[in-house]
Amino acid sequence: PDSPDAMSDPNAVKILIAGDVRGNLASLYKRVEAVNASSAGPFAALFCVGRFFGSAAAAAGDGEDGADATPAASDPNADIRAYVDGTLTAPLPTYFIDGLPHGREFCRHPDGVVAPNITFLRRAKVYEIHGLRVAAFPGRHNPLAHDDESQLAATTAERLGEYRAADVRALRQSNASTGVDPSGVVDLLLTNEWPRGCDAFAAAAPGHAV
Secondary structure (H helix, E strand, O other): OOOHHHHHOOOOOOEEEEOOOOOOHHHHHHHHHHHHOOOOOOOOEEEEOOOOOOOHHHHHOOHHHHHHOOOOOOOOOHHHHHHHOOOOOOOOOEEEOOOOOOOHHHOOOOOOEEEOOEEEOOOOEEEEEOOEEEEEEOOEEOOOOOOOOOHHHHHHHHHHOEEOHHHHHHHHHHHHHOOOOOOOOOOEEEEOOOOOOOOOOOOOOOOOOO
16 A cells, blocks of 8 residues: 555455465364454455365375374365365455365366355466456476476366466466556466575574475
């Protein structure tokens, strides 16, 4: 906002942003409902970056997810199934960008619909969402596949949740071809990965390479 008054603009679009969900929708939505009902709300949408779905490795305490694991569960995505089958409804329109590979069974719809009010922004493009221009760049970097232009690489990267140079071009083209704002300015950029150099002024070095 340009001024303090902008925060109280009745026409402003207010959103919530969350990090890793890892399948814990019950905990996430409990917090979302509380803040949405508070004096800070109401909010128009919830955007999630980081891992949205749980994985069997995390549930068992193995692999790279083990450090964040909770006690083993038979189904790390049990919370999500309740929304997919209609037992529960998300309290806010929810958009996420990290669905693969752990959420493959839920992310089959070509438009990214997972459940009512829950959508996977599966393409690298600029979306118009609740009056905002949202640039979504899903996936993770794999240096071995990034510059591979073959169809096999494209299919494999999509299945594994990786992006390639072609996706970078697609996002730029989407932004340039969106006629709503000829300036090319976006309101929100969603990525799974931290940008290079984000730790440049950190008091301590990161625990692993960024």
